[in-house]
Each structure stands twice: as structure tokens, then as C-alpha cells.
Amino acid sequence: MKNSKKPSQDHADEKQRDLELKKSNANNQFLTTNQGLKINDNNNSLKAGERGPSLLEDFILREKITHFDHERIPERIVHARGSAAHGYFELYDSLEKYTKAGFLNDKSIKTPVFVRFSTVAGSRGSTDLARDVRGFSVKFYTQEGNYDLVGNNMPVFFIQDAMKFPDLIHAVKPEPHHEMPQAASAHDTFWDFISLMPESMHMIMWVMSDRAIPRSLRMMEGFGVHTFRFINKNNESHFVKFHWKPKLGTHAVAWDEAQKISGKNSDFHRQDLWEAIEGGNFPEWELGVQIIAEADEHKFEFDLLDPTKLIPEELVPVQIIGKMVLNKNPDNFFAETEQVAFHPGHVVPGIDFSNDPLLQGRLFSYTDTQLSRLGSPNFHEIPINRTVAPMHNNQRDGHMRQEIPVGRVSYHPNSLGGGCPFQAKIDEGGFSSFNERIDAQKIRERSESFSDHFSQAKLFFNSQTPIEQNHIADALSFELGKVETKAIRERMLGLLSQVDKNLAAKVAKALGMNVPTTLEKPINHGVGADDQGKQEPKEVKQSIKNSDALSMLKNPTISNTIATRQVAFLCAEGVNADSVKTMKLALKDAGAKAVIIAPHLGTIVSEEGLEIPVDQSYLIAASVLFDAVFIPAGKGIPVLKNKKEVGEFIKDAYHHCKFIAAEGQGVQVLPLKDDLHKDAGILTSEKIGDKALATSFIKAMGRHRFWEREELLKKE
Numbered sequence: 001m002k003n004s005k006k007p008s009q010d011h012a013d014e015k016q017r018d019l020e021l022k023k024s025n026a027n028n029q030f031l032t033t034n035q036g037l038k039i040n041d042n043n044n045s046l047k048a049g050e051r052g053p054s055l056l057e058d059f060i061l062r063e064k065i066t067h068f069d070h071e072r073i074p075e076r077i078v079h080a081r082g083s084a085a086h087g088y089f090e091l092y093d094s095l096e097k098y099t100k101a102g103f104l105n106d107k108s109i110k111t112p113v114f115v116r117f118s119t120v121a122g123s124r125g126s127t128d129l130a131r132d133v134r135g136f137s138v139k140f141y142t143q144e145g146n147y148d149l150v151g152n153n154m155p156v157f158f159i160q161d162a163m164k165f166p167d168l169i170h171a172v173k174p175e176p177h178h179e180m181p182q183a184a185s186a187h188d189t190f191w192d193f194i195s196l197m198p199e200s201m202h203m204i205m206w207v208m209s210d211r212a213i214p215r216s217l218r219m220m221e222g223f224g225v226h227t228f229r230f231i232n233k234n235n236e237s238h239f240v241k242f243h244w245k246p247k248l249g250t251h252a253v254a255w256d257e258a259q260k261i262s263g264k265n266s267d268f269h270r271q272d273l274w275e276a277i278e279g280g281n282f283p284e285w286e287l288g289v290q291i292i293a294e295a296d297e298h299k300f301e302f303d304l305l306d307p308t309k310l311i312p313e314e315l316v317p318v319q320i321i322g323k324m325v326l327n328k329n330p331d332n333f334f335a336e337t338e339q340v341a342f343h344p345g346h347v348v349p350g351i352d353f354s355n356d357p358l359l360q361g362r363l364f365s366y367t368d369t370q371l372s373r374l375g376s377p378n379f380h381e382i383p384i385n386r387t388v389a390p391m392h393n394n395q396r397d398g399h400m401r402q403e404i405p406v407g408r409v410s411y412h413p414n415s416l417g418g419g420c421p422f423q424a425k426i427d428e429g430g431f432s433s434f435n436e437r438i439d440a441q442k443i444r445e446r447s448e449s450f451s452d453h454f455s456q457a458k459l460f461f462n463s464q465t466p467i468e469q470n471h472i473a474d475a476l477s478f479e480l481g482k483v484e485t486k487a488i489r490e491r492m493l494g495l496l497s498q499v500d501k502n503l504a505a506k507v508a509k510a511l512g513m514n515v516p517t518t519l520e521k522p523i524n525h526g527v528g529a530d531d532q533g534k535q536e537p538k539e540v541k542q543s544i545k546n547s548d549a550l551s552m553l554k555n556p557t558i559s560n561t562i563a564t565r566q567v568a569f570l571c572a573e574g575v576n577a578d579s580v581k582t583m584k585l586a587l588k589d590a591g592a593k594a595v596i597i598a599p600h601l602g603t604i605v606s607e608e609g610l611e612i613p614v615d616q617s618y619l620i621a622a623s624v625l626f627d628a629v630f631i632p633a634g635k636g637i638p639v640l641k642n643k644k645e646v647g648e649f650i651k652d653a654y655h656h657c658k659f660i661a662a663e664g665q666g667v668q669v670l671p672l673k674d675d676l677h678k679d680a681g682i683l684t685s686e687k688i689g690d691k692a693l694a695t696s697f698i699k700a701m702g703r704h705r706f707w708e709r710e711e712l713l714k715k716e
Helices: 007-028 060-067 161-170 188-195 198-207 256-265 268-278 333-338 355-372 455-463 466-481 485-498 503-513 530-534 575-588 637-643 644-655 663-670 691-701 709-715
Strands: 082-091 110-119 133-144 145-152 228-231 235-244 283-292 321-326 351-353 564-572 593-597 603-604 610-613 627-632 659-663 682-683
Touching: 060 161, 060 355, 082 133, 082 268, 082 333, 110 321, 145 235, 161 188, 161 355, 188 485, 198 455, 198 485, 256 268, 256 466, 256 644, 268 321, 351 355, 455 485, 455 637, 466 503, 485 503, 503 644, 564 575, 575 593, 575 691, 627 644, 627 663, 627 691, 637 644, 637 663, 644 659, 659 663, 659 691, 663 682, 682 691
Parallel strands: 564 593, 564 627, 627 659, 659 682
Antiparallel strands: 082 110, 082 321, 110 133, 133 145, 228 235, 228 351, 235 283, 283 321, 603 610
16 A cells, blocks of 8 residues: 655654654753763763872773864864964073972073964964963973973963863854854853853953953963972972963953954964064063972862962962073974974973872873874974983884884893883982872762862952953953853853852843842752752852952063064154154164054155155054054144044054054144043153153053053043
8 A cells, every 4th residue: 555645744754753852862861971871970080089180090081082182183173273482491590499300400501492372262264362361382392301381371271170171172162053153252152161160260250351362472471270299309299380471561452452453463463473583572481480388288278289270479479480582483384383292291300290180181182182183103203392302212113103213122121122221210310200199089079179169260350450350341241242042141140240249240231131149059050960069169268369460450570661562653744754763763772663654655755855664554554453653743744634544543542542642743633632631641742853752652651551541431
């Protein structure tokens, strides 16, 4: 008997069955391994005790991270867009008391380094000015082997356990159904994840601050993030945190400016670093350490092993121990910047690991990722990755092998090769892991000391100036304003209320919502959290209520130098040559660079009849690419007032709180207002070639921006 149903009806029935099956699965789905094994805990790696090291037998962690590590080829899964440079590190003071690492003991050694800076979320083709964490990784080519200090420009991280790293990156990457947005966290999947992970709140404060949009790679701090160990010759251990302090200070751009820079020059940071080094303006950072005695491990209100926490400098001062100078650009971007392989497990005798559960997972993940990205276990033979120390081992063959080992012996122990290569004794420089006592049960849990998620988020926010706090509120309003799912926005407002109620109220007003009066229990872990919420977040009273070191504007170590700053000179035919020359020389003496901008390239003729070379035309130049603006005097200058490009240039500079100076007829180009004299960020003089104006302008630029102008802008 023939089937009386039409093909279209068959298709409809099949589609309905699929929908019913999906609906059934949605109500009965459990997390499983790739072999179908149901997972009981997807939030914690298997450790030897709740504060112990991660265990190699954790097949769930290894499967999850292995799959994650091999998801992308050939670019890096994270930190794909990078810039790098060669340089050296010099030690100020020997740390022999704390570590036996040779390059931290001998002040006569100049250690070669290769440093790579990067964004995290975007692809290789994304913009430099995304709101994002910046990678800050340093490879030290020491005489004892390569040491990699793999860090970021923020001292904390989103998560506490490596088990959640694939989830974090999957959430922040472009959404998989349409591959949007690129290099941005302002979308539903990221904030859905964050709203269900209150441990992320401290990091969120950092990422929503101006630290996430640095003016230059040369003007940002670096941090090792994790707590490491120093081991001295007596096998005594001290915990250590690493800090990089830029000699140029820490500075940021405005968010609107960052977006416009992305349109004008998406290579802004990359070009800035390259040109600074090519011009001989070598970037410098000082290396600082916070050292904590083994006996003091548990004396703080937070856990040293928690990567979402920092050690306030008021509790443990940063000891400056040396400096790093970057003085050479790569010869080949692919061969060096792209092929360099960093790994937190590349250590030397005297530096060892703590049981930070995020660090423990990274020790596995980096090698696994590099096997995929660089195609071979021999990636250490790529020139940029080669150690300067002698290398002898029994590892042979493999894809892309470059070394040609000789002899018949490739095993240990052996007698046919005379026993070579030998194991090195500790006193011969052999690496030995710290003999830490561990007496614990295998467990998938976190220590109770990891459960404080809001105290340091509060500390960071309270340490900011009102200007910086407003920027954080604006950033959150922008990001959450892009989120389409109301429930996600509500959960985030609930978490923000635990950090600062006024902050939550400001963001809620921008979103047209109310701050929830009650929070989900367990706090924002959502429906179906199961035992994820068995450890309810708690707040621990902090002894430090405010830390100037956490503010870019209050930090007492911030430099007021204007070295390498770019100043736009808005010129035209008939400009006064003395006005240009006086300001240009003053800026040059201060280390800054004047850039002559005019209606056309080539040269312009001054009112004195002199030819002045032009660096850029108004068609090319944009205010967002400069740090400050100067409008010189000259009979021909007032014509600029009627040029649209000049008006937009000055308007952007004004709205981005940059310092603006004008003298003589140049004052006429400014869009004068009755209350202009109230804006201390605009400096004027009727005198031509006014050295006093130049001095005041340079001093003002040392502040980087006149952020107080934002209050004036609100009144417009």
C-alpha cells in the first residue's frame, strides 16, 4: 500500500520530530566527556587537596584543554594579534638572598630578551585599540636556559581554575552562530558567562577601566599575574609576584578616541612601538618584585594562590630590582613575532611554581597549543625560541627536526655513550622542584579562602579617582547596552551592586533598568547550577581600603615626562616661522615630536618667506593620532577657521580632553566660548614665539590629559 503522505509532509513530520528531540535533550542534557561520561564537576580541576597542585590524572581537564588548544590553526587561539621587540635586562641589586637564578644574582650580566605584547580576544587582523587585556610576555635568554615571564598588563584574571579557561575564551570570542563581534566583549555570550561567575568581578573592574585602552604599549604596566616561588641556594622558598613599571608612566586614551583610532589606524600600537625603537626612543621598564616569606603565606585576608587577587602594595611594597630596554625591532615579523613560543613552564633553577590552579593548568596548555600552532615538538629549534645555553638530551627525530644529533645513544642511562648526557646535581645547576609537603585527598573543590569575590573589586573601584570611576561606569553602560538578553543585564546589575551601589545605579539608569533588590541564590550562578553554588561567595573585610597604586591618575610612581609624545601643529600658508620654531625646539628639548600639518603635502611658505616642510595633510591627519595640539601664529592662520577638517580636528582634541595651545592669530581658530577661560587645558598667548607659553604647554602635557574637561562637556 502506497504512503498517502506527500514529501513535504514527510519533511514537516521529520522537522517536528527533530524539534521534539531537541526539546527533550534540552531538559535532560548533562555535561559529558567526548566518550559520553557524565561530568560531576566542570568547575574545578582535580587537585591534591583543595590548595594542592593539579594532578596529571585529571583526564577531564586534559581532554577539555587539549580540545581547546587545537581548535584554531595556525594563529594563536588567544593573543593572536601581537607586536614584539628585542632588548636586554640589567639587574640593579642581587637577589641571591631569595633566588639562585643566575640572571637575578649577577649584576654584570646583560641578559638578552624578546618581548611580545598582544591583545587577547581578537584575531590577527583585529584592531590594536580593542577594549581588552594586553599580553606582556618576556623571554629571558639566560645562561641557565630560557626563562619566560608570561603575563598581562593587569595583575589579576577572570577565573580561579584552569578548568574554566576554555569556557571564558569561548564566551568572549565572536559568537559561533554568526562569528560576531570581532575583538569585543560587548555581546551576550561574554556577559552571560561573567554574570554567572562572580569570581570575575575584580577583573571586570580592571577591564572596564582605562587600563584596557592604553595610549601605547610603551605606557602600560606588566604583571606576572600568578604567585611564583623563589628558591635560594639553601633550598629556602619565598613567594613572589612580578611587576613591570614603564618609565614613561601609565596612560590611556578615551573610549570614543579608541574607537576612532581603530578606524583611522588599526595598527596604532604596533606602529607606535616600531617607530619609537626605529627613532632611538627605546622603551624602558623597571622590574619589581613583591616577596613574601613562606611563613607568611596565610597572613593575608586573601589567598596568595588565588589568581583573581593581587597583593596591595601598601601590604607588600614592590622592590625594584632591574630594568629592561627594548632597542631592536624584529628583522622578520613571521619568523620572530609569530613563531615565538612562550611558556610559563620555561623556568630556570631558583624560580618555581605555586599551586595556583590556573597556573597549574597553563603549564599543560601552552606546550599542547604550540604543538598544534607550530606543527612539531621541535618548535624549540626555531631560531627565536632557541636557548643560548648548551642543549643536550636524548630527544630525537620528529617533524621539522633541525638539529642533527650524532652517535648511537639516545637513552639514559647508557654505557655506550659514556653515560652522557649526565644528570646535573643541584649544586651543578640541576633544576629541582621545591620539596613542598603535600598531605591531602584527591578532590574537585576550591579552598574556602578562594570564596571572596567582591572585596578586591571594591578596593579597585574605591581606589580610582571620580574621573576614573565615571569611565568605568560608562564602559559598563556601553558593554551591557550591547547585551540583548535582559536577564543577563539584571544579573550583572546585581553583581555590580555588591561592588558599589552608586556604580550599579549609574549603569542601571543608562540601561533603563532597576538594580535587583534580591540576588539569585547561590549568587548569580543561575538555574541548574547544581553543586556549583555550594560555596556561596562571601566578603572578607580588607585592611586596605584605598590604594593609590591601583589608579592611573593617583599612582605616585607615574612619570610626568612628555618624551615621545606627538604634537600636531595646525599650519597653513602664511604661518609665522618663529612661532613654529620656538614651540618645536621646546618640545624637542622635552623629548616630544612636532608634526607639521597643512592643507597639502610638500612645503608651505611662512609669512617671512621661508619654506617649511609639511609632514601630513589634513586629509591624512586625525586628532586621535596625536597627544596634543598647537596652533601657531601667522597672517595666514585665520583661514583655518573655515576649514571643516580643522574644525573636526580641534573638536575631537577638545572632546578627548587633550591639551591645546594657540598663540597670536592662532587663537582666532579656536571655537571660543564665554567660559573658555575656565578650561585650564587650553593655553593661549597673544605674543608670538612665546617661550613662557611653550613652558606652560609642556608642563600641562605632563599630565597627559585634562580629564576635568569632562565636567565642562556635560554642561554643554
